[in-house]
Amino acid sequence: MPWDMVRSVPRIVRAPHLFLTDVTARHGRAAAIPMPRTPVLVLADPAGVRRVLVENARGYGKATVQYSALATVTGPGLLAGDGPRWRAHRRVVQPAFHHGGLRDVAQHAVHAGLRLAAEADALPAGTPMEVLDATSRAGLEVVGHTLAAADLSADAPLLVEAVGRALEVVVRRAASPVPATWPTPSRRRLARAVATVDEVCARIVQRRAERDLDDPRDLVGLMLAAGMDDRQVRDELVTFVVAGHETVASSLTWTLHLLSRHAGALDRARAEAAALGGVPTWDDLPRLPYLRAVVDEALRLFPPAWVITRAALADDEVAGVRVPAGTLVIVCTWALHRDPELWEAAGEFRPERFLDGGRHDHYVPFGAGPRLCIGRDLALVEEVLVLAALLRTHTVRPAGPEPAVDALVTLRPRGGLPLHVERVAPDG
């Protein structure tokens, strides 16, 4: 009821993922919320999610609050845009995510993992490592390379930092009652951050354009070779930073958090990495099934994309509920992944459940259907290899209480995640 909604506002602001879970637990896995202008459907029903994301994907668009806010930074890039332009751009960039490209990613992921280990070694004895910052730096190295080839990575930190600043304003504004068009200090901060983003992108594009564009495999090279204009390339560049950087950092952070609190899983993961006998490579991936299951399970419990939103383009029926055109559909990945009727011991960290290839309709950390994450394989290769490179020589131990979850653009540990990252074996 409307009054329930008003009363729930503080909870929605503080822990929206828990609020949505509560809604589906109390009112069903397809629950309508009576918002005054735009009807809302909160969805955590496997068949309903399939209907929206896969079977009737064309019946839903991306003109939602979530993606409109994102588009103030990314423009109508691959993540926030739809229609013919989205289809054309997806085809252009797809080759960067094929096997050849992933092999290069693997090399950079291992390097990033080794650097993470070296950063831990450089800390004074007993000092915890701020893991969210460290995994962000690690992810940066990989994303910088994927975007525009290695020698342009000098600009990547600037770009990521400015995108981060812009997104922070966007997320905070979304929770504020002040209209977004008012000339507030946050609006000016956003404008400054976006100006930096534009400058850095222009530099990256210009420098890439000056080099050989025959048979490119990096994203910017592919887009330039396909004749996309500077604005379109800029929008996709920023989209890839937003979509590919914070998600991986969030996922790696929660994975290390879970390992630090589950000795059995940590021992098994460390043994698997150590058994490789040296620094991991792309060819070692088939020998790291447990680490892959660890990453899968961490993505179940802490899906960085904790909601996926769509706007209904026409009337539809979803999980037995009538959905009028214009409805905002909120797929709550968090609730779906923790539903005790869909998962055995839903709240427990049990990587084994993914060992036998046990993937499910109700497991959608990367979405589903035509809008499935284009970076899924890249992210999984990256995370498994970063973790293998770190854990073959190091162990992790909690350095504070269980962190609260902040559900922002992605899920983040409130106030960061300090962990003791300690060397237990020499390099070799």
Ligand code: HEM
């Ligand atoms: C653990 C890491 C990641 C997670 C959890 C994740 C999650 C997702 C999800 C749920 C979607 C679908 C959104 C929707 O249907 O509305 C998506 C789309 C997308 N992701 Fe990822 N992602 C990750 C890593 C990456 C990486 C590494 C990249 C690129 C380097 C990337 C680029 C994209 C792009 C461009 C889209 C839009 C695809 C389209 O609609 O064509 N993601 N991601």
